[in-house]
Amino acid sequence: MTKAEIIAIGDEILIGQVINSNAPWIATNLNTNGISVQRFITISDNKQAIINALDDSLSKADVVFITGGLGPTKDDITKHTLCEYFDTSLILNEERLSILKEYFESRGRKMNPINEDQAMVPRDCVLINNEVGTACGMWFQDKNGKIVISMPGVPFEMKKMMLDAIIPKIKQEILQTPIKHRTVRTFGIGESDIASIIEDWETNLPSHIKLAYLPKIGMVRLRLSGSHIDENFLDTSIDEEIDKLYQLIPEYIYGEEDDELETVVAGILKEKNYTIATAESCTGGFIAHRLTSIPGSSSYFEGSVISYSNEIKINELDVPASIIASHGAVSEEVVTAMAKNIQAKYNTDVSIACSGIAGPGGGTEEKPVGTIWIAVTVKDRLITKQLSLSKQRDKNILLTCLYSLDLLRRELL
Amino acid sequence: MTKAEIIAIGDEILIGQVINSNAPWIATNLNTNGISVQRFITISDNKQAIINALDDSLSKADVVFITGGLGPTKDDITKHTLCEYFDTSLILNEERLSILKEYFESRGRKMNPINEDQAMVPRDCVLINNEVGTACGMWFQDKNGKIVISMPGVPFEMKKMMLDAIIPKIKQEILQTPIKHRTVRTFGIGESDIASIIEDWETNLPSHIKLAYLPKIGMVRLRLSGSHIDENFLDTSIDEEIDKLYQLIPEYIYGEEDDELETVVAGILKEKNYTIATAESCTGGFIAHRLTSIPGSSSYFEGSVISYSNEIKINELDVPASIIASHGAVSEEVVTAMAKNIQAKYNTDVSIACSGIAGPGGGTEEKPVGTIWIAVTVKDRLITKQLSLSKQRDKNILLTCLYSLDLLRRELL
Numbered sequence: 001m002t003k004a005e006i007i008a009i010g011d012e013i014l015i016g017q018v019i020n021s022n023a024p025w026i027a028t029n030l031n032t033n034g035i036s037v038q039r040f041i042t043i044s045d046n047k048q049a050i051i052n053a054l055d056d057s058l059s060k061a062d063v064v065f066i067t068g069g070l071g072p073t074k075d076d077i078t079k080h081t082l083c084e085y086f087d088t089s090l091i092l093n094e095e096r097l098s099i100l101k102e103y104f105e106s107r108g109r110k111m112n113p114i115n116e117d118q119a120m121v122p123r124d125c126v127l128i129n130n131e132v133g134t135a136c137g138m139w140f141q142d143k144n145g146k147i148v149i150s151m152p153g154v155p156f157e158m159k160k161m162m163l164d165a166i167i168p169k170i171k172q173e174i175l176q177t178p179i180k181h182r183t184v185r186t187f188g189i190g191e192s193d194i195a196s197i198i199e200d201w202e203t204n205l206p207s208h209i210k211l212a213y214l215p216k217i218g219m220v221r222l223r224l225s226g227s228h229i230d231e232n233f234l235d236t237s238i239d240e241e242i243d244k245l246y247q248l249i250p251e252y253i254y255g256e257e258d259d260e261l262e263t264v265v266a267g268i269l270k271e272k273n274y275t276i277a278t279a280e281s282c283t284g285g286f287i288a289h290r291l292t293s294i295p296g297s298s299s300y301f302e303g304s305v306i307s308y309s310n311e312i313k314i315n316e317l318d319v320p321a322s323i324i325a326s327h328g329a330v331s332e333e334v335v336t337a338m339a340k341n342i343q344a345k346y347n348t349d350v351s352i353a354c355s356g357i358a359g360p361g362g363g364t365e366e367k368p369v370g371t372i373w374i375a376v377t378v379k380d381r382l383i384t385k386q387l388s389l390s391k392q393r394d395k396n397i398l399l400t401c402l403y404s405l406d407l408l409r410r411e412l413l
Numbered sequence: 414m415t416k417a418e419i420i421a422i423g424d425e426i427l428i429g430q431v432i433n434s435n436a437p438w439i440a441t442n443l444n445t446n447g448i449s450v451q452r453f454i455t456i457s458d459n460k461q462a463i464i465n466a467l468d469d470s471l472s473k474a475d476v477v478f479i480t481g482g483l484g485p486t487k488d489d490i491t492k493h494t495l496c497e498y499f500d501t502s503l504i505l506n507e508e509r510l511s512i513l514k515e516y517f518e519s520r521g522r523k524m525n526p527i528n529e530d531q532a533m534v535p536r537d538c539v540l541i542n543n544e545v546g547t548a549c550g551m552w553f554q555d556k557n558g559k560i561v562i563s564m565p566g567v568p569f570e571m572k573k574m575m576l577d578a579i580i581p582k583i584k585q586e587i588l589q590t591p592i593k594h595r596t597v598r599t600f601g602i603g604e605s606d607i608a609s610i611i612e613d614w615e616t617n618l619p620s621h622i623k624l625a626y627l628p629k630i631g632m633v634r635l636r637l638s639g640s641h642i643d644e645n646f647l648d649t650s651i652d653e654e655i656d657k658l659y660q661l662i663p664e665y666i667y668g669e670e671d672d673e674l675e676t677v678v679a680g681i682l683k684e685k686n687y688t689i690a691t692a693e694s695c696t697g698g699f700i701a702h703r704l705t706s707i708p709g710s711s712s713y714f715e716g717s718v719i720s721y722s723n724e725i726k727i728n729e730l731d732v733p734a735s736i737i738a739s740h741g742a743v744s745e746e747v748v749t750a751m752a753k754n755i756q757a758k759y760n761t762d763v764s765i766a767c768s769g770i771a772g773p774g775g776g777t778e779e780k781p782v783g784t785i786w787i788a789v790t791v792k793d794r795l796i797t798k799q800l801s802l803s804k805q806r807d808k809n810i811l812l813t814c815l816y817s818l819d820l821l822r823r824e825l826l
Contacts, residue, residue: 007513008453008666011623011625011627011638012627012636013437014440014450015440015441015444015450015594015638016437016438016439016440016441016442016444017437017441017596017627017636018437018627018629019432019433019434019437019636020432020433020453022435022536023429023455024426024432024433024491025429026429026431027427027428027429028429028430029429031428031429037427038456038457039427039429039454039455039456039460039462039466040421040425040426040433040452040453040454040455041452041453041455042436042452042453042454043469044451044626049451049452053452056469071604071626071628072604072608072628073604073605073608075623075624075625075626094760096777097531109603111708112604112605112606112609113796113810114608114609117750134605155629156805162794179429183430184826187650190522191484191485191486192485192486192494192525192527192528192547193525194520195485195525195527196527197488199527201565210424210488211488212424212425212432212458212488213486213488214425214431214483215484215567215614216431220432225424225428247766249626278719280698281704281748283705283706284701284702284704284706284710284714285697285698285699285700285701285702285717285719286698286702286704286705287698288697288698288719289696289698289702289810291639291695291697292696292697292698292719292721292810293697293806293807293810295551295772295773295774295806296774297697298719298721298722298775301697301721302721302722302724302725303719303720303721303722303729304698304717304718304719304728305716305717305718305719306691306698306701306705306716306717306718306719307714307716307718308705308711308714308715308777309711309715311715311760312759314714316716316718316758327620337648345729346725359708360708361709362711369589380569388638392569393706393708396708397702397705397706404415
């Protein structure tokens with residue numbers, strides 16, 4: 001199987017200021033094309049570090065991807081170092097220069113001399129066009145036929161280059177052995193509890209299939225990965241194992257692959273032709289944001305009231321002041337009124353409401369930080385739930401959103 | 414200077430399913446303690462890969478940090494591999510067992526046999542307690558005095574371990590040479606335009622100070638990094654250079670270090686004792702979410718109306734239907750009404766409103782995807798601005814939020 005390594009170049013990554021989201025994206029795309037990524041390496045904008053990393057990676061892999069260090073500024077040294085490594089020199093490329101001039105003209109920006117330097121390219125490499133930025137990509141081949149591909153570090157420039165030019169070129173030039181992954185996503189159960197339930201099944205997985213547990217806040221993803229020369233057999237055997245898994249933990253599985261709770265909920269709403277509104281206190285609009293991050297959300301999402309203050313709960317959501325006075329703003333009574341009233345006011349089929357103490361301040365002995373009430377309506381049905389979450393504000397906002405969406409999902413089914 | 418490398422173990426990272434946010438966090442914390450991180454390496458849950466990575470990193474660095482592969486499930490092999498690498502064996506640790514039993518009891522969960530295995534620990538290492546999870550950390554020392562520290566991959570478990578135990582132990586056992594960073598954050602100007610303005614200053618930076626450009630959507634961070642044996646001299650010289658930078662591009666700098674536009678805006682609102690409300694269409698609650706992600710935001714944030722549909726713009730925000738009919742929902746007239754009316758209705762000093770075509774669908778020839786109007790009120794002043802953004806929904810939502818906050822920031826100053 002073809003092996004790849006991905007090298008990210010940039011001091012900003014090594015000091016922790018920027019997260020390298022390029023490597024996972026590249027890996028995902030190589031994987032689905034049957035190229036296995038063995039290592040990610042991140043190094044400094046330093047000539048010797050780049051040369052060492054190239055030596056090391058070319059001794060282990062067939063293809064090496066490099067991101068970063070191609071910008072127009074002085075701290076970017078990748079291009080010069082690659083020239084030295086492949087014993088070639090920079091020449092002015094007139095075509096690049098005119099593409100650059102056009103790039104700046106079409107954006108109504110003045111091209112400055114620093115950018116002109118980006119038309120200087122190595123003599124011995126295949127250039128990869130960059131339609132959305134100023135630094136082109138470079139495809140080198142060493143004397144053993146191994147490939148080094150250098151791309152900009154700006155994610156959308158790198159991605160466009162990969163999708164438009166590099167992946168098609170790789171497909172044409174490199175053979176593949178199939179690898180398949182299938183992931184189911186669970187919500188509301190911990191890693192070791194799942195492991196106990198599915199232990200027998202896990203032990204009896206066929207040898208060409210591996211299971212991985214991928215926990216993240218509030219959820220655990222279960223990924224089966226298989227590799228087999230017979231692609232049909234591989235597909236069938238992974239599907240069979242996934243079917244067994246569904247029978248073991250049906251109530252916890254809400255989706256597969258990249259499904260998020262909001263996309264699953266949105267799918268059900270669209271299917272049923274239902275509309276939704278939210279009345280949010282502690283989540284401050286985060287549930288609405290997640291629901292509207294989906295293209296086409298205007299077909300089911302009507303709007304929201306974010307009622308951070310009690311006045312707005314009373315004046316805009318008609319929560320009786322007496323209820324707030326007797327039960328507190330964080331109570332089953334208040335979220336019940338919020339959910340019912342936003343549903344009526346915004347004339348929707350479905351609603352979500354929540355109120356809680358997100359923290360870090362504001363807790364009391366009776367209602368500590370992390371105390372949250374959520375309510376969901378579907379037509380004339382109402383369900384409420386109390387959560388006892390953590391001390392961390394961001395985690396509480398996220399988990400309240402996820403529990404609300406999961407409560408709605410279960411009620412809609 | 415003490416050199417470190419960070420190894421992340423996990424197939425889920427290498428296939429791109431999970432982003433390694435641990436390495437940047439560890440690097441940030443080592444850096445401020447004068448330890449320079451030379452490389453991040455990500456490898457598979459594979460014994461030989463782990464051994465090779467340890468050999469390689471211990472040949473280059475003084476301290477090696479490992480995250481991941483300590484979970485209770487079968488795909489986690491780091492502990493066994495470290496035992497083999499350091500030629501030691503696993504023994505049952507009674508203290509760990511009782512800590513584990515208490516951990517499960519206090520959470521009202523049943524301990525299962527898979528978790529009991531987590532009380533088996535290497536004979537020859539210093540154990541690092543894990544107060545928020547079930548896998549303890551391990552601190553090994555090799556025959557040359559080099560250190561290997563293994564931690565869980567779950568970010569909040571790793572972070573607590575680092576802050577409570579590992580960093581104090583490192584400070585006690587390892588000497589340091591000062592490294593300092595200072596970063597200013599700019600909004601609304603591109604990387605090469607900044608580079609042109611500050612070119613002379615950049616060229617004349619003293620040799621112990623380096624500049625890095627760190628672009629991300631809508632903004633560019635400029636980071637100065639210096640290293641010098643005389644810490645006072647280092648501080649003074651970095652501060653002097655930052656002062657010069659402020660004089661070169663004052664209008665674009667909105668903050669430093671981790672400042673986000675919303676925290677800067679929140680700071681000004683609190684200082685002036687102003688309250689804010691938002692009326693959001695295309696951002697679907699994202700501006701409110703960013704403003705309420707800050708602890709204590711209830712002191713300035715009153716609430717929002719998210720008016721995705723025209724009905725809600727008309728009924729809840731009193732936008733005259735005739736204006737929508739004649740100018741369209743995405744227009745200066747509509748955001749002006751939204752901003753003024755939410756300010757009046759929610760009785761705040763300040764408001765933000767926006768309406769636009771976030772995409773990917775919904776564009777017309779006259780108003781293509783990416784056409785956005787924003788309006789801001791501060792007391793009786795009103796400012797509007799039209800944006801022509803991209804074709805990407807998520808990018809448009811984020812940029813609309815950032816431009817709105819920056820418009821408000823400038824108006825508040």
